[in-house]
Structure formats: structure tokens, C-alpha cells
Amino acid sequence: MELFPAVPYTSWNPTKETIHRFAQIVGKVRLAFSQRRNHWWNVPYHLTGRGITTRPMGLTDSGEFFCMDFDFVDHSLRITHSSGAAVSFPLPGLSVGEFYRRLVGSLEQIGVPCDIARPFPYDLPDAARPFADDTEHVIYNTEHAHTYWIVLSQVNLILEAYAAQWSGKTSPVHHFWHTFDIAVTRFSDKKTQLPASADTVTREACSREVISAGFWFGDPSFPEPAFYSYTAPEPKGLENQEITPAQAHWIPLRGSHLAVLRYDDVRDTPKPRQTVLDFLGSAYRAGAGLAGWDIDAKACPGGVTCDSPAPAHSRLSDLQL
Structure with missing residues (x-):
């Protein structure tokens, strides 16, 4: 299998637009039935061996729970309940409106009320149109959907390797359904002073100083896939800091700056995995250095924090546990 297969924006975007709305619908169910966590860590998807999952959820005193999984191998949505009940339906050929109705019916079939407070897209051009009325987004190319999952899974593992190099407060690696990116975020202990105009999502996500890395x-x-990093609040002069490799650069975004490395530039390098890690590391050092983070104190080479000499091997399977 190729590391970082091609995902040309123009050709796969119709499928992306459909899956993005599917993911928002299921994600809003997750939002309704999961315990709120700091920085919205309860909301995103996690990767599985066949797709993405909400993880188990449920807020009833009965102890019941359920889970929803997108399968991008068989191209279906599967809902499972702790009672053993399960229901699934195929994704190809469904409009967003039909997907919404299938989901509501499937949840009711296994005894879960579909409790979506606002059944509309979030921060998308059609945000004023209810999901149930969307017959526009219907394209689902199975090859493109499968490649989407492959790329997510490969990036997930690289972000895990990046996360392992730092021992401070770090988010899980997770796939956000509102922005349709996959990211991991490092936090300092310093509280931020956000403007009164900041929305509820941003206020919780960035309540502490953060440096986020993702794809x-x-x-x-920005009509192409890319790796990115940002520091918030942004320290003065960040956009003037050097980052690697040479193809990486800073772009202005909503009054701040984003470090960007194009996916296709990474694919053209002889060592794409290391290229991404070098890029994310350089962007982190640029932001952390200007923000005054103690970079050395939180360094965690290879995921090791103990003071004893690290073993020559690094595979968990080699350790005598």
C-alpha cells in the first residue's frame, strides 16, 4: 500500500461534501449523548480498522449505551446497542436527506431517540438548510471514500508519533466533524483572554494556550489537502519564524497565521513520514519558543519520561511485560 495516496481535491470533493454532512449528522448525535469533556474532546471521531467511530455513548441511569461506526471498507453505517441489537445501512446512493431519515429510523429501531438540537450543517455554505431537506449532496464514490479513510489512518499514526515527543497536556488524535480535519493539540497551563465575540466552540477549544498540528x-x-500547525493566541512575529522543509510556509488566516505544508509536496519527498514530523516539530518550536513554553522540560523523546536509560529497542513487543 502506498503511503499518502493521491487525493486530488477537485475529483474527490463531491464525495467529501457528502461524507462531511453524513459525519456532521452522526457527530451531532454524539454531541447530544456524550459527557462533555474539556476542549470538546468528547465530540470528535476516532479511527478504527475499517473507518471511524463515535465510541460508546449514553447518558441514561439504566446503564445502556450505543455506538455508531462508519465502515469505509463495506461503505455502511452500523449502529450497535449494549442490548445486542444492531442495525446498519449502506452509504452509496443516499442523499444527505435520506441518510438523515435512515439514521433517525435506525436509532428509533434500537430504542434510542434521535436527539439533535439543531439538525442543520455547522459552518458550511448550506447551514440554513435542514439536513432532512438536502437532496443536493448525493455523490458517494466508494474508491474516494476508501482513500479518505486510508489517508486519515496514515496521518493518525504520524500524529501519534508527533504526540509522543511531548509529555505535557495533549489531546487525543481525533477527527473533527465540523471542520473535517484530523488533529492533535498541545496545551500550556496559561489561560487565554479571548474576545467577547469569540463563539462557544472557540472559547472552550482555546481556553488555554495551544499549539495544534493536523491535516x-x-x-x-485552500483547494488542496495539506498538513498544518497553528499557535493560539498567536505570538507576535510567528509568521517570520523559519520552518522546514523549504516547501512549508505561513499563510494568513482570519487575522492570524497558519503553517502549511502541501500534501502533494510531501508525496514528492523521498521520506514523507519524516518530512511531516520535521515540519510539525519546526512549527511547534517556532510557536512554543515565542510563547515562552519550556520546550526542554516537556520533551519526551520516543514517548519515554523516566530518567533511567532508554532501552536500545523501541517496540513494545520487545519489552518484557
């Missing part, structure tokens, strides 16, 4: 598939403002 997204592109949008109309």
Missing part, C-alpha cells in the same frame, strides 16, 4: 482535505479557500 485537512482542503476547502474552497
Whole structure:
């Protein structure tokens, strides 16, 4: 299998737009039935061996729970309940409206009320149109959907390797359904002073100083996939800091700056995995250095924090546990 297969924005975007809305619908169910966590860590998807999962959820005193999984090998949505009940339906050929109705019916079939407070897209061009009325987004190319999952899974493992190099407060590696990116975020202990105009999502996500690293598939403002990093609040002069490799650069974004490395530039390098790790590491040092983080104190080479000499091997399977 190829590391970082091609995901040309123009050709796969119709499928992306459909899956993005599918993911928002299921994600809003997750939001309704999961315990709120700091920085919204309860909301995103995690990767599985066949797709993405909400993880088990449920807020009833009965102890019942359920889980929803997108399968991008068989191209279906599967809902399982702790009672043993399960229901699934195929994804190809469904409009967003039909997907919404299938989901509501499937949840009711296994005894779960579909409790979505606002059944509309979030921060998308059609945000004023209910999911149930969307017959526009219907394209689902199975090859493109499968490649989407492959790329997510490969990036997930690289972000795990990046996360392992730091021992401070770090988010899980997770796939956000609102922005359709996959990211991992490092936090300092310093509280931020956000403007009163900041929305509820941003206020919780960035309540502490953060440096976030991730990957997204592109949008109309940047129509190509890319790796990225940002520091928030942004320290003065960040956009002037050197980052690697040479193809990486800073772009202005909503009054701040984003470090960007194009996915296709990574694919052209002889060591794409290391290229991404070098990029994310350089962007982190640029932001952390200017923000005054203690970079050395939180360094965690290879995921090891103990003071004893590290073993020559690094595989967990080699350790005598």
C-alpha cells in the first residue's frame, strides 16, 4: 500500500461534501449523548480498522449505551446497542436527506431517540438548510471514500508519533466533524483572554494556550489537502519564524497565521513520514519558543519520561511485560 495516496481535491470533493454532512449528522448525535469533556474532546471521531467511530455513548441511569461506526471498507453505517441489537445501512446512493431519515429510523429501531438540537450543517455554505431537506449532496464514490479513510489512518499514526515527543497536556488524535480535519493539540497551563465575540466552540477549544498540528482535505479557500500547525493566541512575529522543509510556509488566516505544508509536496519527498514530523516539530518550536513554553522540560523523546536509560529497542513487543 502506498503511503499518502493521491487525493486530488477537485475529483474527490463531491464525495467529501457528502461524507462531511453524513459525519456532521452522526457527530451531532454524539454531541447530544456524550459527557462533555474539556476542549470538546468528547465530540470528535476516532479511527478504527475499517473507518471511524463515535465510541460508546449514553447518558441514561439504566446503564445502556450505543455506538455508531462508519465502515469505509463495506461503505455502511452500523449502529450497535449494549442490548445486542444492531442495525446498519449502506452509504452509496443516499442523499444527505435520506441518510438523515435512515439514521433517525435506525436509532428509533434500537430504542434510542434521535436527539439533535439543531439538525442543520455547522459552518458550511448550506447551514440554513435542514439536513432532512438536502437532496443536493448525493455523490458517494466508494474508491474516494476508501482513500479518505486510508489517508486519515496514515496521518493518525504520524500524529501519534508527533504526540509522543511531548509529555505535557495533549489531546487525543481525533477527527473533527465540523471542520473535517484530523488533529492533535498541545496545551500550556496559561489561560487565554479571548474576545467577547469569540463563539462557544472557540472559547472552550482555546481556553488555554495551544499549539495544534493536523491535516485537512482542503476547502474552497485552500483547494488542496495539506498538513498544518497553528499557535493560539498567536505570538507576535510567528509568521517570520523559519520552518522546514523549504516547501512549508505561513499563510494568513482570519487575522492570524497558519503553517502549511502541501500534501502533494510531501508525496514528492523521498521520506514523507519524516518530512511531516520535521515540519510539525519546526512549527511547534517556532510557536512554543515565542510563547515562552519550556520546550526542554516537556520533551519526551520516543514517548519515554523516566530518567533511567532508554532501552536500545523501541517496540513494545520487545519489552518484557
